[in-house]
Amino acid sequence: MNYKTPKCSCEQCQLKNLFFSHVSEDELFDICDIKEERTYTKGQRILNEGDPIDDFLYMKEGLVKLSKSSGEQKDQIISFSKPFDFVSLLSVFSSKVHMYSVTALEDSTVCVLDLNVVKNKAQENAMFTMDMMVRISEATDKIIIENLIIRRKQLKGRVAHVLLYFANYIYERDEFELPISRREIAEYIGMTTENVIRTLSEFRKDNIIKIFGKDILIVDKSRLESISEFG
Amino acid sequence: MNYKTPKCSCEQCQLKNLFFSHVSEDELFDICDIKEERTYTKGQRILNEGDPIDDFLYMKEGLVKLSKSSGEQKDQIISFSKPFDFVSLLSVFSSKVHMYSVTALEDSTVCVLDLNVVKNKAQENAMFTMDMMVRISEATDKIIIENLIIRRKQLKGRVAHVLLYFANYIYERDEFELPISRREIAEYIGMTTENVIRTLSEFRKDNIIKIFGKDILIVDKSRLESISEFG
DNA sequence: CGCGGCTTTGATGTTCATCAAGTAAAGTGG
């Protein structure tokens, strides 16, 4: 399913400056040498909750969801991540096993480093560690704040918020294909699937959005923003 | 209000091993030299949302809440922290201003270091930085997971969960004085004050707990645990 | 003493989950 590409050139990687700006060329070569790139197709599980943490991952391309299962058939979605938002990051230095599952929502490419190598590097190169720490802080802060925002809205506000989240933050356009099912929206905002659907239908009837299956077109954005804020 | 004690001896601090196990005695002396200890009384604000981040704080004693205001009079409580759970930690390396307010719920002692000194230390001493990163990860992971747990319960389960949280995690006994008001419980679990009170009264009527103002005695713990899990 | 904040209870209405039932879409095996 997922295949390993031959070593690619880290020198030209966009992410190089993000994580390795304080890693010398020599050191980078070491890291690069053990690096593996994996691609996942839409729907594939990248990490499983409970699996041991052996690797250090970061996203190069695509979109994923972080989720946690809570009893049979009940999932909670914690966040969505795109490149530059980290992935394996959250519990990587504080736990032996992954606390969340990670699933590809779009075809995704992930860079995989042996965690021990990264840890060793981190123990010698303080600037590298600092850079990572900043990334970790940013990623987790984002999750915490997003959760607070969602929690203080009610149904309509939450659905509006999610639509705007994908439009503004993920796709940067007002017409897009929802990468997730209605049920997943529900799992993210903590409501039921039926009510998510009802709300979307209502937005459609009120000419705020147009819906063609998974395709969404935001027609009246200011109205949607107002619902997100006050509704 | 809060007073600065003369430099205390870091050598004997319980927290030394936690944060500074990889800092040499010499380096520790540098840090110790610029350290300030501040005490806050119950109710005092330690940090204000929006204030610039100049210091690096960690708790020595007491109990605090992290909160975020969302419009007039509407606060959301993010988490409670006791010593060994970090404090100024969350956004300290990823933002210029504090994203949350921190308030003492009990008389608290906080150790204050100049952030630049800590950053400099972190940039030279990778092991120190690693230790910090692990702490940060643990603290934020805890917040995220606790939030997920609360979110999948409803009113009674959430109130039961909070009582057990204080009994098991904060005070480690089944009789304790609630360090927060009913309103703050509501702000933490995302329900209204009235419903928190109603639920507590109901627990009292069902002989699950006894209430004397802020004093709580858990009478039927297994029942409370069952409500927390299934209710 | 009186004011404001915290607590409590009840009555009422809104929001939302649940149940039910049906359609559409998508994957599965012959």
Added chain:
DNA sequence: CCACTTTACTTGATGAACATCAAAGCCGCG
């Protein structure tokens, strides 16, 4: 490729969970 099964989606009806409004008692504090 078609029948079959499953999964996603949709709408309506009902009741449960919860917020809101109102009123009153309590307590600490100036």
